[in-house]
Amino acid sequence: MQYSWRGPLDLKSSQTVLAGFQRVYREHGFGKWALHLRATNEFVGYCGLEPCPAGAPEGFELGYRLAPRFWGQGLASEATEAVVRHIFATTQLPRLFAFLEPANVASVRVLGKAGFQRISLGTRVNGKAMDIYRIGNGGLSSS
Numbered sequence: 001m002q003y004s005w006r007g008p009l010d011l012k013s014s015q016t017v018l019a020g021f022q023r024v025y026r027e028h029g030f031g032k033w034a035l036h037l038r039a040t041n042e043f044v045g046y047c048g049l050e051p052c053p054a055g056a057p058e059g060f061e062l063g064y065r066l067a068p069r070f071w072g073q074g075l076a077s078e079a080t081e082a083v084v085r086h087i088f089a090t091t092q093l094p095r096l097f098a099f100l101e102p103a104n105v106a107s108v109r110v111l112g113k114a115g116f117q118r119i120s121l122g123t124r125v126n127g128k129a130m131d132i133y134r135i136g137n138g139g140l141s142s143s
């Protein structure tokens, strides 16, 4: 949770966050998806969208979080590419955003490989200085 603007969460706060994910899914028909390993069906983490927070560009932001034992196996990259492809194939959204702290090197790589481009540096989002990334439908950055 080092790079989560919410910080570490207790069980009750985690349940509130999860309820928020479910509400987004009900309202929009998409949201954060649970990730499961194909081979064993083990729960790995999540990847998907939620509305951008206040102060950020209007639209939806991509987020992902995997249990540490699954890091470094290409799973976040695979999930991100699948989510981006699915959203642009099934919705009219023209672009997606992502916000991250530049020190989160793994996350920078995940976004770069999926075709996101950095559009601003050190923007205050959720009380933290974040770099903003964007991808347009078709894989090209669009305004």
Ligand SMILES: CC(C)(COP(=O)(O)OP(=O)(O)OC[C@H]1O[C@@H](n2cnc3c(N)ncnc32)[C@H](O)[C@@H]1OP(=O)(O)O)[C@@H](O)C(=O)NCCC(=O)NCCS
Pocket: 001, 003, 004, 064, 065, 066, 067, 070, 071, 072, 073, 074, 075, 076, 077, 078, 099, 100, 101, 104, 105, 106, 107, 109, 110, 113
């Ligand atoms: C960020 C996160 C989702 C990456 O998941 P992952 O499945 O390990 O990512 P991948 O295996 O797809 O790796 C992506 C790239 O990052 C690199 N990478 C992974 N961990 C790294 C690390 N600790 N330091 C530097 N690079 C790293 C990989 O080598 C890979 O690059 P490559 O394809 O050029 O080799 C995972 O670390 C995580 O859940 N972190 C905590 C939550 C978080 O930070 N979420 C994002 C908030 S913006």
